Amino acid sequence: MPELVVTAVKKEYPTRSQPLCVLRGVDCTLEEGENLAILGPSGCGKSTLLHIIGTLDVPTSGSVTLTGENPFALDEPRLAAFRNHKIGFIFQDHHLLPQCSALENTLIPTLADGKPAGAAVERARMLLERVGLAERLDHLPAELSGGERQRVAIARALVNRPTLLLADEPTGNLDRTTAASVAALLLELQRLERTMLIVVTHSLELAGMLNRRMELNDGRLA
C-alpha cells in the first residue's frame, strides 16, 4: 500500500453567494522515496492541497492517509505530534526565528516533544553541514543570505526524519542560481533520507527536476 494516499479530497470555502469550491476531488498516492511536483496557475488551490496533506487544513470531504493513519481522526495534541514526527514543511518564506541561530532554528521542531536529545543536536549539525552551512551554525537569520536561510529551513524540515516533506514554492523568493542550488540540495537530501517529497511550484525548471509532475486544474489533479 502506498505510504501517502489522498482520496477524493474536496475543499470548499463559504462565500456570500455560494460556496467557493477550490478542490473538487483530488486523488493521488506516493510511495517511499518518491517525489512529486504539483504545478498550476496562481489561485488554483495548490497551497490549499499542500496544507490539507500537511494537516494544516481540513478537507471538506475526502481523506488523507499517511503510513496508513488518518490524521484528521486525531485530536489536536495527537495531530500536532503526528505532524511533528511525520511531516516536514518548507515555505516560500523561511519563517526562521530571528532571535535564534541557524543551529537553534534547525532544532526548533525537536522542542515540541521535549528537550532536544544529543542525537538531535548532532543530526541538526549534520543537516546544516550537508546544506553547506557548517561554518554558519551560530549565525542569526539576519546574518544569512536568502538562499542560506532557505537551506536552514530545509534542514529544519528534515530534523525529525519526516516521512513526508512538503515544500510550498521553496525557491519562490530566490534568484535563479540560488534557486537551482537549493532545489538540487532539496532533492539530494530527499533521496538520502528516503523521504517522500511534494513540491508546489510555479517553476517548470524546479518541477522538471522531480520524478513526477501533476497539474492542478479546475480543482482536480491530473
Place this chain on the structure above:
Amino acid sequence: MSLLKLISDGLRYHWRTNCAVALAVMATSAVLTGALLVGDSMRGSLRHLLLDQLGQIDDVLVTDRFVRAELAAEVSAAPHFDDHFSQAVPAIVVQGTIENPRATGSLRAGEVTIVGCDQRFWTLGSGGPQKSPGRGEVVLNQPLADEIDARLGDEVLVRVGSQSQIPPDSALGRKTETIRNRRLTVSAIVPAEGLGRFALHPSQRLPLDAFVATETLQAAIEQPDKVNAIFVAGRKDTLPTLAGDELLQDALHPSLTDYGIDVAIHKLGYAQATSNRMLIGPAAAQTIHRAFAADHPQDVFTYLANTIAFGDKQIPYSTIAAIDFRAEPPLGPIKTPEGDTIAALADDEIVLNTWAAEDLGAKPGDTIEIAYFEPESTHGEVREAKATFRLKAIAAIEGLAADPDLTPQMPGVSDQISIGDWDPPFPFEAGRVRDKDEAYWDDHRTTPKAFVSLAAGRRLWSSRFGDTTAIRFAPPPGATDATLAAQLHFDPPALGFQFMPIKRLGLAAAGGTTPFDGLFLGFSLFIMVSALMLVSLLFRLGVDQRAAEIGILRAVGFRSRKVTAVLAGEALMVAAVGSLLGVIAGLGYAWLMLVGLSTWWLGAISTPFLELYATPRSLVLGFTSALVVSLLTIVWTVWRLNRISVRGMLAGQATPGRFATRRRTLASRTAALVMLVAAVLIGLAATRLQSMAQAGAFVGSGALVLAAGLAIIWSRLGSGATATLAAASHWPIARLALRNGARNPSRSTLSIGLIAAASFLIVALSAFRLDPTAESQGRASGSGGFAIVASSDQPIYQNLNTAQGRDDLAFSSRADEVLARCTTVALRVESGDDASCLNLYQPTQPRVLGVPHSLIERGGFAWAGTAATTSEEKANPWLLLDQSLPAEPDGTPVVPAIVDFNTAQYSLHKGAIGDRVTITDGLGRTVQLQFVGFLQNSIFQGELLIGEQVFLKLYPEVSGYRFFLVDTADEPLTQVQQALETSLGDFGFDAQSSAARLAAFFAVQNTYLSTFQSLGGLGLLLGTFGLATVQLRSVLERRGELALLRAAGFRRSLLARLVMIENSLLLLAGLAVGVFAALVAVLPHWLSGGASVPWLSLAATLSTVLVVGLLAGLFAVRATLRAELLPALREE
C-alpha cells in the same frame, strides 16, 4: 499633499496606536496634575477650614491676667479702628475639663477650650447656637458632646483653674484647691463648624469646645466683670493686613487696673506703686522707675518671716521689709524710740521694731535669726531657709515704721481680722500664734516687725517672679493719684498684652507643614517614570509597525530630520490630546486621593476635612510638564530610527543592527558598572548620614541598583547571551521563551522596568513602616522606657514621687500604693502650636517643655543625631541641654534645645544639628533655640525641649507641671493609668501609654506609606498594562513564526505555555530586579532594627502582582490560541 496632511493622515491611519500612546501620556499627565492638585487641595482646605473656624476674627488678645471688659470697647473706639476692623468683643478663654457624671461611671474630656462669651461672640462667625447660653448653661460642640456622650438637658461638670494672680510657684502662691467646679446644663450642641470649631491654635483636628455665659465663668473663677480675651473682627470680606494688626496693637492701652498695678499717694505723703500679684515684675518696675526717676524712687521688698528668733525666743509669722532707709520725708526717716534717725543698713544688719525687740529681749549687737520660705517652690514643696543678722537698731513703731502698707495685699492673709482667720497658701502652724501676736495684728496689721537692707532682702527672697513689692517715691507738689497714673506708660507686649494676628498667622500656616504637592510628586515619580516608559514602549511599538513606511519616506528623499519632524508632529498632537485628557483625569485622580485620605488613609490627616481645590497654575503646569516630557520621550524614540539603514527599514527592521547593538551593549554594561559603583559609594556615604537623609540615600542607592539591573538585563538580552537551545539541556520551552524575550531587548527591558519600578516602590516603602510596640520598649527606645505619657489641663504643683505630694493631691490609699512604686518625671509646659505630624498647619510657635534635671541625669531615648562631643555627652545627650551657648551679637539669647527629628524636619523644616528656630518667650522677647539633639521616633514629637532652668528664665510666669512621664516599673500599666486619672481627674489628667502615643504618631507615617504604596499599585497597573500590550503585540508580530511552530508539530497548549513563560519571565525579572533593588535600599535600615517589614502583607502584595501579571499574560495567550494558522502563513 503637504507635511501637515501627511501628519494628519498618519494620525488617522494609525489611530489605534496613537490612542494607546495618548492614554499613556494621559497617565503621566494625570499623575503629575493629580499630585499638584493634592497640594492645592491640602492648602485650600486648610485655608478654608481656618477661615470658617475663625469667621471674622482677625486678631485675638489673650492675657495671663484678667482685665476690664471695657478694654474691648476702648480698643474699638480708637481712631482708624473702623478702617480695618468691625468690632472688638470681650470674652474669657481658658482650658478646662468637662465631665458627664453618671451612675455607671463618668465620662470626662480634657483639653477643652472653654469660652466665656455673650451674644456678641456669635456675631463673629457662623455655627452659633440659636440662643446664647444663659447663667447655669453650657453649649457644647458636637465632638465634645460625643466624647462625653452628653445630650441636651444633661448636667455636666465644668472644671477650670482658679486663675490666681499670685504665681503658685512662688512660696506665697496657692498650690492646692486650685480647681473650680461648676455644674451646668447643656442648653445646645452645635456642630463642629464655624465658631463651633473655634481654636486658638490652628489644627485640622476637631477641637473640643464649650461655651458658657461670661458671667458664669467670671463667677466660677472669681473674676467678676473681668475677661482675659478680646476678639477683634475684621471688616467683612477683607483679609487681615500687617498694617491693620500694627494699628490694632497701637490702639491697645490697658489701664493700670488691667496691668494689676496701683499707684496712690499715701497719707504719710509718699506715693507708692504696687501690684495685685504681690511682686512687681521687672518690666513693670523698669517703667515705674523711668516714669518717676525724678521723684527718688525707692524699692521695697517685703517678705514673710516664719520666725524671727533671738536665742530661744521666737516670734511667728511676721513681715520683714527690705528697704534702703532714707533720711528725708516722705520716704524717711525711720527713727529709734530715742528719736535718732537710723542710717542705711549694711547687708548683715537688721532693725527690729520696739514690739519685736521687747518680745525677744534683743538689744543692738545681738544676733537675730530669721526663718523664711525659699521664694520659689518646686513640686509645691516649700522649703524653709534661715539667715542671721546683727541687730543694728530698734525702731519706734511710728511714722514710716508703723506703716502696714509696706506689706502688699495678700488675699486670705492681709484681709483677715485675726491671724487665726488666716487661710494662707503656705504651711501654717496656727498653734504657734500667741495672744500677743493677735494683739499686734489688731493694732498694727501687716506692719513689718523688722527691716533689712534692700540688697539683703533681694539676696534672700528674689525670684523669677520679681524682687520688688512696692516702689515708693516722693510725689511732686499738686500730684494726685490720677496724675501719677497718667505718667505711667507701660509697654503692653512686655507685660503680656500682645494681640495675636490669629488669622494672618493661620493663613500663613495653612501653607502646611509638608508641601503635599512635592511629597506626592516625589512618590509619584516612579509612576510617572513608569508611564513615560509606557509612552516610549507604545510609541516604539507603533514605530516598529511603521518601519517600512518610514523607510519609504527616507527612500524617496526625506531627510532624517524631516522624517523625525513628521513623526514628532504626530506625536505632538497625540501628546497634547493625552496631556489634556490627563489634566481631566488628574482631577479625578486627585479627587480619588482625597477620598482615600478622608477614608482609608484618614490616619495621615486625622480628620476628614479635605475638599478638592484646583488652581489654574497646577492645571497648566500639569499639562505643560506632561506634554514636554512625553514629547521628549517620543522624540528620543524617533531619533533612534536614524541609526537604522533605509534598506533595513524597508525590510521592516526597526531596531539597529547587530554591530550597533554590540557597541550599545558595551556602553550599557559600562553604565551599569558606573551605577553599581555609585550605588555602593552612596550606600557607604549613607552610613555617615542620619535618619531620613540616610534613608533617602539608601533609596537613591537602591534606585541606582534597579537602573543597573535593567541595564545589565538589556545588555544580556541585546548580546544574545541567553540560554542556548543547541544543547541537550532541560527546560527547552523556557529557553525558547527566553530567546523570544531577547528578540527585542529594549522592549523587554522596558516591560521589566515597568514591573521593577512598581515592585521597588512597594517593597522599599514597606520597610519604613514603624512598629509602635517595638519602638516603645526599653530606655533606648522612642519612649525612653517610660510606659506612660500624661498631660494635664491644669498645672500640678505637687511632687507625684513623694507621699506628701500624693497626700496633698488626695490620692486614695490604693492609688498611693500603686504610684509609690512608680517614678514620675514632670515637665513644665509653655502652650503653643502642635508641631507634631498630627497637625497639618505649619506651627508658628510650637509648644515648649522644660526638662527637669532628673530626666537630664537619667538619660535614655533613641537619638537620630546629637552635637555630643565628650564621651559623657555621647552616652547621655540630654546633658547637652545644660550647656550655655553664646548669645547673638545683638544680645538675642541662644538656648540649647532637643527636638524629635520628624518634628524638626517636617514641621520646622530644620534637619541639621546646630540649626536654629526663633521663638518668643513669655516676656515677648525673641529667643533662638539651637538644636543640640534629635530624638528618633519619640513620644516628644511636636515639642521643643529645653532645660528647666532656662525654661523658667524664659517663661517665669509658668508655674507647676503639665506634662508627665511615668516609669511604671513592674506595676500593671492600666492600674497606674487608672490610679492617675482617678486621683487627678479634676486637673484634666490624661494618661496614655507610650505605645499608644507612638502608635498615633506612627499611624501618620504608616498611612502615608500605605498611600504611596497604593501609588506603587497604580504603577503596577501601568506595568501590567504595558506588559500585556507588549506581549500581545509580540504575539501578533510573530503570528507567522507561531504558525510555523504549529506546522512543525507544536501543540496549541505548548504554544500557549511558550507565550505564558515569556510573559512570566518578564514579570519575574521585573519583580526580581525591583525587590532586589529595594532590599539593597532597606537592608541597612533593616539590619539596624529600624525597619519592621510586614513580610506577610508584602508577600501577599507581591503575590498579587504576580497573579495580576500572569492574568494579563493570558491576553497574549488567548490571542495565540485564537490565531488562525493558515492566514498567518499565507500573509507572510
